[in-house]
Amino acid sequence: MSQVRVLVGTKKGAFILTADGTRQKWDVSGPLFAGWEVYHFKGSPVDPNRLFVSQTSGWFGQVIQRSDDGGETWYPPGSSPEELTTPEGFPKGESNKFVYDTSEETGKPLTTHQFYDGTQKDWVFKRVWHLEPSNSDPDTVYAGVEDAALFRTTDGGKTWHEMAGLRGHGSGPQWSPGAGGMCLHTILFDPGNVKRMFVAISAAGAFRTDDGGMTWKPINRGLKSPYLPEPTPEVGFCVHRLAMHPSQPNVVFMQLHQGGGIFRSDDAGEQWVEVNGNLPTDFGFPIDVHTHEAETIYAVPMDPMLRVPPEGKLRVWRSRTGGNEWEPLTKGLPQENCYVNVLRDAMAVDKLDPCGIYFGTTGGQVYCSPDGGDHWTPIVRDLPHVYSVEVQTIS
Amino acid sequence: MIRVEIPYHLRVLAGITAEVQLDVEPPVTIGAVLDALEAKYPTLRGTVRDHITQERRAFLRYYACEQDFSLAPLETQLPEPVAMGVEPLLVIAAVAGG
Numbered sequence: 001m002s003q004v005r006v007l008v009g010t011k012k013g014a015f016i017l018t019a020d021g022t023r024q025k026w027d028v029s030g031p032l033f034a035g036w037e038v039y040h041f042k043g044s045p046v047d048p049n050r051l052f053v054s055q056t057s058g059w060f061g062q063v064i065q066r067s068d069d070g071g072e073t074w075y076p077p078g079s080s081p082e083e084l085t086t087p088e089g090f091p092k093g094e095s096n097k098f099v100y101d102t103s104e105e106t107g108k109p110l111t112t113h114q115f116y117d118g119t120q121k122d123w124v125f126k127r128v129w130h131l132e133p134s135n136s137d138p139d140t141v142y143a144g145v146e147d148a149a150l151f152r153t154t155d156g157g158k159t160w161h162e163m164a165g166l167r168g169h170g171s172g173p174q175w176s177p178g179a180g181g182m183c184l185h186t187i188l189f190d191p192g193n194v195k196r197m198f199v200a201i202s203a204a205g206a207f208r209t210d211d212g213g214m215t216w217k218p219i220n221r222g223l224k225s226p227y228l229p230e231p232t233p234e235v236g237f238c239v240h241r242l243a244m245h246p247s248q249p250n251v252v253f254m255q256l257h258q259g260g261g262i263f264r265s266d267d268a269g270e271q272w273v274e275v276n277g278n279l280p281t282d283f284g285f286p287i288d289v290h291t292h293e294a295e296t297i298y299a300v301p302m303d304p305m306l307r308v309p310p311e312g313k314l315r316v317w318r319s320r321t322g323g324n325e326w327e328p329l330t331k332g333l334p335q336e337n338c339y340v341n342v343l344r345d346a347m348a349v350d351k352l353d354p355c356g357i358y359f360g361t362t363g364g365q366v367y368c369s370p371d372g373g374d375h376w377t378p379i380v381r382d383l384p385h386v387y388s389v390e391v392q393t394i395s
Numbered sequence: 396m397i398r399v400e401i402p403y404h405l406r407v408l409a410g411i412t413a414e415v416q417l418d419v420e421p422p423v424t425i426g427a428v429l430d431a432l433e434a435k436y437p438t439l440r441g442t443v444r445d446h447i448t449q450e451r452r453a454f455l456r457y458y459a460c461e462q463d464f465s466l467a468p469l470e471t472q473l474p475e476p477v478a479m480g481v482e483p484l485l486v487i488a489a490v491a492g493g
Contacts, residue, residue, distance in 0.1 A: 035404045059454045059488050060405060060442040076408075079438040096438075097446045 004350050005070070005392040006358055007051065008366055009038035012384035014053055016071050019379075023356055023370040026379045032074065033065065040345055042390045044133040044141075052141055052157060054128040062127050063096050064157050078158030098125050098143070098151055101162040108168025113147065114176040123147045123167070130345060132187035136194075144184030148175060148201040150213065163213040166199065171218060171235045178202030178238045178257075185344055186242045190249040190268075198252060198269065203238035206254065208269050219269030226259040241344045243287045245294035251322070253297050255344075258283040258304035262297075264323050275323025280310050286347035290372060291355040295322035298349075298357060298373060300342045308339040316359070318373050332376035333367065340365070345388035352393055360386030397428055398483035402455075405443070405486075409436040414483060423478040425457060426469030443486060458485040 002021035008014060013031030032038075036055045044050040053065040053074070066077045076096060078084070100123065101107035112120035126146040134140035139156040149167045151160045166184075175182060183202055190196035195212045198219075205220040218234045228236050238257035245251065254263040254272065261282030263272040276282050283304035290296035297319050303310050313335045315328040340363035350356040357373050360366045364383040369376045396416040406412065417431040433440045444451055449469075451457070457464040460474040460482050476482035 033407075035407065057404065057442075059402070059452065059490075060408075061445070061452060062441070063408065063438070076438045079440070081434075081437055084437050084440075096441050099447055 002352060003394045004352070004356065005043070005048075005394060006348075006366065006368075006379065007041040007043065007071075007388075007390045007392065008360055008383065008386060009041040009053070009345075009388035010360075010364070010384040010386050011037055014038040014041050014055075015380070015383060017366065017379050021352055023350075023352075023368055026368075028380055029071070031384075032071070036060075036063070038387060039127060039129050040131050040388045040390075042131050042133060042388075043392045044138045045135050046133075047138040048392050048394050050133070050138045050156075052131045052133060054131055054143070056127040061096075062098060062125075064128070064131075064160075066157050077156050083158060098128070098145055098160050099162070100125065100149060100167065101164040106164060107162070108164040111167075111172045113172055113182060114174060116177065120173060123149075123172070125149075126181060129183040129185045130187060132189070135189055135191065142187050142197075144187055144199065146181040146183040147177075148182050148184045148204060150184055150187070150199060152213075165209070165214050166207060166216045169207070169216050169218070171204070174233075174235050175201065175204035176236070186239070188242055188244050188252070190244075191246040192249055196249070196268070198242055198244070200239040200242050200254075202240065203257070204235045205237040206239050206242060206252075206269055219265070220272070221270065222265075222272035222274075223254075223256060223263060224260055224274070225257060227257075240285045241287045243289050243297065245289045247294050251294070253287050253289065253323070255284050255287040255299060256282075262287065262299055262323055275319070277319070277324035277326050279317055279326050280315075283307070284342070285344040286342055286359065288347045288349055288357070290357075291349050291351050292353060293320070293355075296320045296372070297322060298347065299326075300347070300359065302341060306339075307341050312337050312339060314338040314340065314361075316357070316369075316373055316376075329369070329373040329376070331374065332369075332378075339363075343387055345390075346386050348389050348391040350391045350393045356391065358389050358391050360389040362386065396480045397423060397431070397477065398480055399428060399432055399486065400483045401432075401439075401443070401486045402488040404488075405439060408442065409439050411436065416480075421478065422472050424470050424472050425464055425467060425484075428473065428484055429469070454488060454490045456487045456489040458487060459483070 006017040013034040015030030049070040051067040055063040115121040130144040132142040143151040186200035188198040207216040240255040261276040281301040314333045317326040340361035347359040399415040
């Protein structure tokens with residue numbers, strides 16, 4: 001029978017939740033990396049036992065952890081004395097080191113970026129927000145970082161190299177941080193075109209490469225934000241999340257900041273159309289797509305001023321029409337006195353049929369719906385503040 | 396042997412259960428002790444000092460023999476009791492968090 005493994009990153013460590021395909025009875029293990037913030041925790045689609053964690057701390061910096069046995073044992077790749085020692089002696093390794101590439105050969109000069117008050121600030125690495133393992137190689141992983149840039153490892157996390165074409169696009173001095181920082185938080189691969197990727201940055205917007213990351217194009221036409229001084233800038237949008245179904249990679253869904261809401265593009269981001277329809281608010285963080293229905297999407301609208309569920313009712317909203325027509329999903333979710341949030345990386349779908357939907361909250365609950373959103377149950381209720389939820393479907 | 400105490404979360408990261416003991420050739424400077432710490436526990440590289448600038452992370456402090464060495468240059472020699480292994484160098488997480 002199939003198994004699902006839910007990988008949860010929280011403010012105080014990581015947790016692994018496992019169940020069989022019925023998704024009724026769950027085993028909970030953790031915390032892993034207790035006391036450290038785990039911004040993201042994701043497995044390789046090629047080798048499900050290859051897991052990567054972004055372990056970070058305002059005190060101690062950034063660590064990447066890797067497991068090759070499904071989470072039983074962990075190590076920071078590239079951190080052993082053998083890996084770090086060179087003929088010249090110790091230490092010359094690159095473990096956990098994220099350095100912006102300013103080399104003449106492959107890099108771009110470091111610029112400044114806009115700060116909240118409109119002044120310019122230096123570009124400084126702070127943490128890894130998102131890890132996206134390759135669809136084809138277990139040793140290749142992409143990392144979205146703050147201050148915004150895209151990194152890649154091709155040796156399983158031992159060394160990381162910036163794909164500087166994005167940061168060096170030229171619009172960098174106009175990028176500014178969202179409230180959480182100037183982070184690259186979303187990385188999507190086009191499954192039919194290895195040269196094409198999408199990323200999103202708060203608050204710069206969405207970008208696409210069609211040449212494997214050498215050059216990038218801002219794809220923000222049609223988005224709207226009443227908070228920007230000009231109505232249709234090239235960059236400056238606080239995109240919260242992108243999602244795509246692999247069967248139609250030209251269709252991209254977006255949750256944008258308040259004043260925008262849910263958008264879709266049917267031409268790989270060239271033009272966006274707002275599809276809020278009957279949603280109660282235009283604010284939220286995650287958006288995801290049903291595994292077997294390319295036009296069924298999920299969002300969790302929040303009160304735009306408070307960042308909590310409207311009316312204290314935790315509702316996932318589902319559209320079976322790719323937007324505009326939405327239905328609230330409430331069975332099993334608290335419908336009074338609920339004031340948690342659901343962050344951008346904290347929703348995921350499994351590959352079973354019926355499709356399972358998962359999300360975690362800032363109150364420490366992780367919910368599962370084993371039937372596409374019709375019914376929900378909490379897998380756990382009292383974890384730390386949940387940053388990210390990913391799910392692996394294991395045959 | 397030079398004695399070093401590091402914060403709980405770094406002990407967990409490095410798999411250390413107690414105080415660290417290090418061989419450091421004289422002169423026993425702050426930099427030499429941190430170099431030896433990172434050589435013995437490579438996973439700590441970048442966690443006490445920034446990977447690139449080698450500057451002390453802002454929320455960490457260095458103390459020894461009731462003196463604050465946080466702002467001292469790395470070539471600063473530590474007090475004799477530290478060099479003799481009588482007193483530890485303390486690496487302290489200086490700010491509490493939620």
